[in-house]
Amino acid sequence: MKIRSTYLLMLILVFTGCKKMDELHLNPNDQVVTNPDQLFTFSVTRGMGSYITNVDVQYWMLMNWTMYFGTLGGVPAGKEYELNSGKDNLWNELYSQALMNAREVVQLTSSDPSLVNKTAIARIWQVYLFQQATDLWGSIPYSDALAGISGLNYSPAYDKQEKIYGDLLDELKNAAALLDQNKSTFAGNTDPIYSGNVTKWRAFANSLRLRPAMRIRFANAARAQQEVSELQSAPMINSNSDNAIFPFNGEIKNPLYEVIARQEDGGKIYPSKFLIDLLKSLNDPRLKVVAEVTALSVIIGAPDWNGVPDLVPSNSPIWNGYATDGSDVSAVGDWFNRQESPGVLMSHAEVCFLQSEAVLAGWWSGDAQQLYENGIRSAIESYMDTTISNTQINTYLNAVPAVTLENIITQKWISFTYQNSYESYAEYRRTGFPVLKKFDGTPIDLAAFPFRLTYPSSEVTLNSVHYHEALSWQGSDLVTTRVWWNQ
Numbered sequence: 001m002k003i004r005s006t007y008l009l010m011l012i013l014v015f016t017g018c019k020k021m022d023e024l025h026l027n028p029n030d031q032v033v034t035n036p037d038q039l040f041t042f043s044v045t046r047g048m049g050s051y052i053t054n055v056d057v058q059y060w061m062l063m064n065w066t067m068y069f070g071t072l073g074g075v076p077a078g079k080e081y082e083l084n085s086g087k088d089n090l091w092n093e094l095y096s097q098a099l100m101n102a103r104e105v106v107q108l109t110s111s112d113p114s115l116v117n118k119t120a121i122a123r124i125w126q127v128y129l130f131q132q133a134t135d136l137w138g139s140i141p142y143s144d145a146l147a148g149i150s151g152l153n154y155s156p157a158y159d160k161q162e163k164i165y166g167d168l169l170d171e172l173k174n175a176a177a178l179l180d181q182n183k184s185t186f187a188g189n190t191d192p193i194y195s196g197n198v199t200k201w202r203a204f205a206n207s208l209r210l211r212p213a214m215r216i217r218f219a220n221a222a223r224a225q226q227e228v229s230e231l232q233s234a235p236m237i238n239s240n241s242d243n244a245i246f247p248f249n250g251e252i253k254n255p256l257y258e259v260i261a262r263q264e265d266g267g268k269i270y271p272s273k274f275l276i277d278l279l280k281s282l283n284d285p286r287l288k289v290v291a292e293v294t295a296l297s298v299i300i301g302a303p304d305w306n307g308v309p310d311l312v313p314s315n316s317p318i319w320n321g322y323a324t325d326g327s328d329v330s331a332v333g334d335w336f337n338r339q340e341s342p343g344v345l346m347s348h349a350e351v352c353f354l355q356s357e358a359v360l361a362g363w364w365s366g367d368a369q370q371l372y373e374n375g376i377r378s379a380i381e382s383y384m385d386t387t388i389s390n391t392q393i394n395t396y397l398n399a400v401p402a403v404t405l406e407n408i409i410t411q412k413w414i415s416f417t418y419q420n421s422y423e424s425y426a427e428y429r430r431t432g433f434p435v436l437k438k439f440d441g442t443p444i445d446l447a448a449f450p451f452r453l454t455y456p457s458s459e460v461t462l463n464s465v466h467y468h469e470a471l472s473w474q475g476s477d478l479v480t481t482r483v484w485w486n487q
Contacts, residue, residue, distance in 0.1 A: 036105045036109050036115075036118055039101045040102070041190050041192060042097070043099075043101035043102040044125065044192050045252065046097040046098040046101070047098035047099075047125070047129050050089070054259075055255060055259050055265075056086020056089065056090075057421075058255075059256065059259065059268065059421075060086070061084065061086065061087070062421035062422065063418070063421045064268060066428055067310050068272060068421070068424075070272035070307060070308030070309055071308065072270050072326055073314055073324070074312045074314035074316055075312075075313065075314060077313035077314070080448065081448060081450050083453065087453045088458070095146070102122045102125050102126045102129065105122035106119055115184065116179075117178075117179055117183050117184065117186075117196075118186060121175075121179075121185070121201050123171055124204065124205045127172050130142065131168055134165070134483070135422065135483070138161050138452050138474050140164070142167070143156075144157045154462075155466060157466045160473060160484065161483055161485065162484050165212055165215070165220075165484075166223065168212055172206075172208055172209040175205055176206055176234075180198070193345065194244070203238070204237065206234040206236050207351045209227060210236070210351065211423075212227075213228050214354050214358065215430060218430070219484060219485040219486075219487065228363040232365060236351055240378055240382050243347045245342045248341060248342065253339040254338065254343065256336060256341065257337050270307070270330070270331065271291040271305075271330045271331070272310050273309045273439065274307065274310055275290065276305050276306065276307030278434070279414070283399065286388070288387070289383050289386050290336070290418075291305050291331065292331045292332070294329055305330045307329065308322075309438075310436075318439065332418065335385070336417075344420055347382060348375075349376070349412075350412065350423070351375075352371045352374045352378060353408050356371035356375065356408050360403070360404075368403045369402065372400075372407070372411065375411060376397060376400060376411050377393055379411070380396075406431075406435075409434065410434040412424075429486045430485065430486060451480060451486060452481060452483055454477050454478065455477055
């Protein structure tokens with residue numbers, strides 16, 4: 001846990017390009033005032049993950065585990081689901097950078113009624129981050145967390161996930177109620193997501209509340225139904241123009257583009273055979289956006305897509321039939337392979353899929369089939385500047401299977417392609433959909449599948465008492481130990 005001077009130093013480095021201190025023209029006799037707007041910018045930027053954690057966690061682990069990507073040449077036998085140090089780095093980034101700075105925004109603004117919007121927005125952002133953390137690890141420091149500044153508490157106790165979820169739902173409800181259209185807000189690009197638009201932050205808060213509500217559908221149906229029923233008439237993300245987006249650009253590049261451009265993908269970032277085959281089986285027009293036709297098929301004169309098989313050991317004879325240079329497999333589609341490809345926090349498509357599932361559960365008033373199709377349409381239309389025509393979308397929608405939980409989650413999984421592995425990983429664990437299959441067409445071995453990340457080594461050594469306390473109620477610190485909502 002870092003003290004304020006550390007935050008200020010980090011902000012100075014970020015916003016001045018690491019200029020020498022004597023170039024900053026700071027008067028050492030003047031009091032330095034912490035700017036909550038800059039802290040919030042830093043929190044959001046760090047909350048999107050560093051280049052390293054995105055590559056290590058999102059791409060090399062989660063997107064390989066959930067079969068968006070396959071590893072060309074295979075993986076060492078017995079290490080199909082190997083963890084890497086990125087999980088520890090992600091924990092540190094979430095707590096010491098993203099969450100700590102968001103909490104500081106709350107501390108700096110909560111006593112001033114005129115700054116209520118900044119307080120509320122920072123609280124909503126904290127919920128987004130905390131849910132990501134608890135979904136990955138289960139029990140985490142929550143109530144006692146982030147007290148290194150005010151309470152000098154450097155060994156925070158853990159909370160059970162059930163308690164955390166209840167509080168996250170309350171926080172979203174209360175923060176949304178605080179938002180006031182007539183009060184000041186974050187100025188311009190200091191809010192990278194919505195530029196301080198209070199109306200859109202309220203819609204995001206309500207939509208985000210629907211996410212944890214449905215996540216606990218099978219773990220606490222009564223609480224889930226209560227939350228969903230309260231949201232029936234609440235304003236939500238109603239179109240792609242309302243999507244919660246982080247604007248990657250030439251300065252902060254989309255990490256997927258960056259790892260491919262740097263040629264640091266380690267052979268792990270090729271569209272998987274499972275993904276390509278699924279899109280082909282559905283005649284999905286997104287195939288040409290998600291992946292490029294193989295170079296070899298173009299040479300032959302029969303352009304086609306081909307994915308890399310998943311979960312195949314590197315010593316398997318299967319690889320004798322694949323070119324080592326990747327010429328006979330598809331590459332990531334150009335639309336995603338851009339430095340400005342958006343970082344999607346939550347989309348209209350996801351909201352539609354959540355609502356459709358809520359209708360199936362009997363908790364939402366609406367047409368499940370129509371909401372399901374609305375989600376598919378929004379997901380396709382979110383790919384701006386593509387060649388998918390409205391006629392192609394209509395043809396696809398006319399042929400999609402009827403709405404079921406499996407079909408909703410499968411379409412949600414497709415909509416998350418390359419953009420939101422945290423949610424696809426969580427939804428797969430919650431529902432078991434889509435049914436992931438190995439190269440030979442048989443379902444994956446769930447006994448080997450990681451159902452959570454293990455805690456970082458720093459928790460074992462520096463927060464040992466509370467770490468072991470958490471294990472006493474959650475279970476062993478293993479990837480096979482399931483989180484509360486996934487029992």
